[in-house]
Structure formats: structure tokens, C-alpha cells
Amino acid sequence: MKTRVTELLGVKYPIIQGGMAWVAEATLASAVSNAGGVGLIAGGNAPTEVIRKEILKAKELTDKPFGVNIMMISPYADELAQLVCEEKLAVVTTGAGNPAKYADSFKTAGVKFIPVVPSVALAKRMERSGADAVIVEGTEAGGHIGEITTMCLIPQVSDAVEIPVIGAGGIADGRGIAAAMMLGAEGFQVGTRFLAAEECQIHQNYKELVLKAKDTDSAVTGRLVGLSPVRSVKNRYTKKLVELEKSGITAEEFENLTVGSLRKAVQDGNLEEGSFMAGQIAGMIHDVKPCKEIIEEMFHDAENLIKNFEKIRGVTLG
Ligand code: TUI
Numbered sequence: 001m002k003t004r005v006t007e008l009l010g011v012k013y014p015i016i017q018g019g020m021a022w023v024a025e026a027t028l029a030s031a032v033s034n035a036g037g038v039g040l041i042a043g044g045n046a047p048t049e050v051i052r053k054e055i056l057k058a059k060e061l062t063d064k065p066f067g068v069n070i071m072m073i074s075p076y077a078d079e080l081a082q083l084v085c086e087e088k089l090a091v092v093t094t095g096a097g098n099p100a101k102y103a104d105s106f107k108t109a110g111v112k113f114i115p116v117v118p119s120v121a122l123a124k125r126m127e128r129s130g131a132d133a134v135i136v137e138g139t140e141a142g143g144h145i146g147e148i149t150t151m152c153l154i155p156q157v158s159d160a161v162e163i164p165v166i167g168a169g170g171i172a173d174g175r176g177i178a179a180a181m182m183l184g185a186e187g188f189q190v191g192t193r194f195l196a197a198e199e200c201q202i203h204q205n206y207k208e209l210v211l212k213a214k215d216t217d218s219a220v221t222g223r224l225v226g227l228s229p230v231r232s233v234k235n236r237y238t239k240k241l242v243e244l245e246k247s248g249i250t251a252e253e254f255e256n257l258t259v260g261s262l263r264k265a266v267q268d269g270n271l272e273e274g275s276f277m278a279g280q281i282a283g284m285i286h287d288v289k290p291c292k293e294i295i296e297e298m299f300h301d302a303e304n305l306i307k308n309f310e311k312i313r314g315v316t317l318g
Contacts, residue, residue, distance in 0.1 A: 001299055004164040005187030008112060008132055009065055009091060012036030013299055016135070016166060017113070018114045019069020019093050019193025020143065020277070021045065022266040023202055028291070030061035031199035035292035038091060039066040044262075048079040054144020055087050065090030067112075072097025085109035093135060093189075096144050096228070104247045114166065116130040118191075123157045123165075131163060135189050138169030142192050142231050142279040145169075145220070151183065158184025174301020181306070190298075192279040198290045203306045205269030207288060209276050213239065215283035222258075230258075233276040235315040237261065 005014035015037035017024060021044030029039030033083040039062070041054045058066055061201040067089050070080045081102040082093045086146050088109055104115040107130055116135040117123045123134045138150025146153075150169040158165045162318045167185035171177060171202075174192040180188055194200055195210045210233065219238035224245040232237065232238055244254065258275065265274030289297075310317055 001303060003186035005133060005166060008164065009038055011065060014166075014187035015295055015298070016040065016067075016091075016093065016187065017194050018141075018168070018189055019043070019095060019116075020191050020195075021071060022262050023195065023200065024069065025201060026057035026153075028194060028197065028200050028217060029066050030058045030064075031197065031291040032194065032295070033058075033062045033064040033066040035290075035295045037291075037295050038282045040069045040093060041066070041092075043068055043070045043076065043080045045074045046076070046077050048083055051076075052083060055083070055089070059309070063251055067091035067093060068094060069093045069175050069209060070072040070099065070102075071095050083104060083146060084111055095137075098125070100125065103130040104244075109172055114138055116168070117157070118148065118153070120153075120156050122161045123161050127161045127163050127316075133164040133166055133168040133187065134161065135168050135186075135187075138167075139188070139231075140170035140305075142218075142227050143167060143174075143277040144237055145231050154180055154183035154185050170279060170281045172279075172284055174298050174303075174305055176281070177302035178305045179304070192282050193285060193294055193298075194242055194291065194305065195278060196285050196288050197294060198221075198288055204271030205271060206265055206274075206276055209235070209271075210278050210282045211288070213278065213282040213285075214231065215280065217283060221245065221268070225249060225254045225278050227251050228253060229281065231277065232265075233278050234273055235274070235276060237271075237273055237275065270302055286303065 001016045013036045017032040019040045019042040024042035032039035057193045067317035091112040115126045136153045164186040166187035168189035219234045221241040261275035264270040265276045
């Protein structure tokens with residue numbers, strides 16, 4: 001499949017791995033890149049030196065393009081932006097804020113700049129700032145989320161900008177790719193599916209939660225206290241947070257309870273105090289496979305579905 005995104009990034013498949021904080025490190029990122037997609041190392045809240053090491057490790061593991069995701073609310077965001085330019089990475093994605101101030105340095109360093117946006121307004125602003133493409137992430141996604149669904153966001157952003165649109169949120173198989181293409185996407189960001197990749201280094205408890213999850217097993221926390229909403233797999237911890245939110249806890253008290261909870265999920269598999277971030281599509285994921293198989297199957301199925309739509313769906317067109 002060739003689109004403006006494969007051309008822009010010089011890759012075989014128009015797929016970018018989500019920049020999942022604590023999860024997306026060099027092993028996962030290089031596996032995605034070696035499979036023909038674009039792997040990402042997540043900056044999260046990690047100090048710059050930690051990410052520099054991951055970049056060097058990924059450079060050992062792949063000679064294909066990969067990138068870094070910068071979370072704008074990280075205290076190290078400015079330093080990371082500089083690091084990405086120094087290391088002349090192929091691509092940078094950003095999340096959880098407006099990265100316009102970095103656009104010129106990315107351009108000068110030749111780093112493709114692809115911000116994640118949750119709305120048409122921000123997509124237009126990013127295009128004016130010089131973004132090479134935008135990732136439009138629907139509220140189905142895991143982690144820190146916007147309000148609009150992928151189904152509604154992709155076509156509205158596609159109508160509003162000229163740069164390529166990369167769809168995200170709820171895409172985990174060939175059907176999701178085909179559907180997002182119909183809505184206007186020329187590329188796809190996939191996060192949750194890669195939680196169940198063989199090369200993904202998260203705790204086994206995390207993988208099992210994703211594999212066991214049903215459609216209704218995700219919870220959104222933080223919204224009631226006025227913080228940015230976060231989607232995770234329901235567990236005792238999210239139940240406790242939801243109860244506290246309803247009881248009128250302050251945003252500050254709530255935030256104190258969530259510090260470190262993602263690390264506890266990813267590294268310790270702590271089912272009591274861990275925040276196991278994942279998207280709504282976790283309910284559809286039932287097996288652990290290598291990144292290469294995940295990606296090849298997705299694009300094989302998407303192309304087959306599009307080419308043989310009438311036969312596969314039993315529809316007669318025209
Ligand atoms: O960033 C994400 N997903 C994330 S970040 C993360 S770590 C975290 N942990 C706890 C609390 C908060 C974060 C886990 N998952 N996705 C991309 C994304 N970006 N979704 C929504 C946005 C976004 C929101 C507002 C992007 C820009 C934005 O700009 C507002 C403005 O105008 O400044």
C-alpha cells in the first residue's frame with residue numbers, strides 16, 4: 001500500500017506505532033520499524049538521558065526509520081525536542097499539548113513533524129505551523145484522550161487540511177485500516193494492538209489484561225475532577241478512582257493518587273495500583289504475535305477487503 005505517508009516517511013507500510021509512555025522502548029520500536037512500519041520511542045516523563053540511550057539502542061537494532069514521541073506536559077519536552085534534532089531522527093510525534101514552538105527546529109534538522117491532535121482547530125493550527133502530517137486520535141484510544149470519536153474526527157480533519165491525515169484510536173486490524181481509509185486517512189497509528197506484540201516488554205499481567213478485556217472493559221478517569229481524561233482497562237484501581245471522583249475529591253488529591261500508576265502497571269504488573277492504559281479495541285485482541293505478523297496481516301486483510309468488498313461482505317454495488 002502506497003500513500004503520501006509511505007512516501008513522506010520512506011517506509012513500506014503507512015503505520016506508526018503509538019508513542020505509549022513507559023511501554024514504547026527501543027525493542028518494540030525497532031521491531032515495528034524492521035517490519036516496515038514506523039516504530040516510536042515514547043518520551044513520556046523520562047529524563048532526556050534515558051531516551052538518548054533508547055535512541056542509541058534502537059539505532060543498533062534497526063537501520064530503518066524510527067522516531068520519538070514527545071509528551072508536551074513532560075518537564076523534559078524542550079530537551080527532547082533538541083535531542084531528536086541532534087540525533088536527526090526520521091520522525092517526531094507529539095501528544096498532550098501544542099508543539100508549534102518546535103516546528104522550525106524540526107524542519108531545519110530534517111525531522112518529519114507529526115503532531116497528535118484531538119480536534120479540527122488544532123489540526124489546522126498545526127498545518128499552519130508547518131506540520132508534515134497530523135495524527136487524529138479519537139476518544140476510543142488508550143491513555144490521555146480527546147472528546148471526539150475516530151469516526152467523526154478523521155473525515156472532519158480530512159476536509160479541513162491539505163497535509164496527510166493519520167487515523168488513530170480503535171484501529172487494530174485490517175477492517176480498521178480499511179474503514180479509516182474510507183474516512184480519509186492515508187496512514188494509521190496503532191497502539192493497543194502492539195501491547196500484545198511479542199516484542200512488547202510490558203509485564204505479563206498487562207498483556208493478560210489486554211487479552212482478556214471485553215468491549216466494555218475500559219474506564220475513563222479524571223474527567224469529573226477537571227483533569228485530562230485517561231482511558232485504561234477497568235480494574236480495582238480504576239474503580240477506586242471513579243468512586244473517589246464521584247465523592248468530590250479535588251483535582252490535586254486525585255493527581256497525587258495517579259502519580260507513578262502507569263509505571264506500576266508496565267513494570268510491576270501491579271493490579272491494585274497500576275493504570276493499565278489501553279484503547280476500547282482491546283476487546284478484539286486475543287493473541288500475542290510478532291510485530292511483523294501483526295502488520296502484515298493488517299495490511300493483507302485491509303487490501304483484500306477493499307479489493308474484494310462485494311464478495312466478502314455479500315454486497316452488490318451499483
Ligand atoms: O498523549 C496521548 N496519549 C497519552 S499521553 C499519556 S501519559 C499521561 N499520563 C497521565 C496523564 C496524562 C498523560 C498517556 N497517553 N495521546 C495524544 C493526544 N494528544 N491525545 C490528546 C492530545 C492532545 C490534547 C490537547 C493534543 C493537543 C492538545 O492541545 C491542547 C492545546 O491546544 O494546547
